[in-house]
Amino acid sequence: MDASLGGTSAVPSGTACARELARGAARLRVSLSQPGTTWPHPYCRAYDEEMNPARLNRAAARTLARWVIRSYPDADWSQGYDLDLASGALTPSAERGR
Known part of the structure; x- marks a missing residue:
């Protein structure tokens, strides 16, 4: 998947805010389940x-x-994704099942 997911080709709004919250980060790995837990949460x-x-x-x-x-919102959040903060590209996470 890439930044065109959901019909938009632009980097999602708020990317500057994300960079501020994640100082020093180039990539975010996001899922609805933390490793080691049984219930879903961001x-x-x-x-x-x-x-x-x-x-x-x-x-x-x-x-x-x-x-x-x-x-x-169109991503399948039953799996994890990596978000490149420079480009806004969303790709399936390299850590499958984690």
Whole structure:
């Protein structure tokens, strides 16, 4: 999937806000299930350009997860996705099942 998901080819509005919340992050990994839990809730991890984990507090992680999920309502959120903050491209996560 890419930024054209949902019929729009633009980077989702709010990308600047997402970059501010996820300082130092280049990519967000978003899903509706945190690894190790059995109930669904918005979950987000941030990674830098080399895919090393970037610092993200709990409130920012939850806010970013909700923002991404609402920005891409046509995505199948039963799986995780990676969002490139530079391009707005949403792609299936490399971590299947996590």
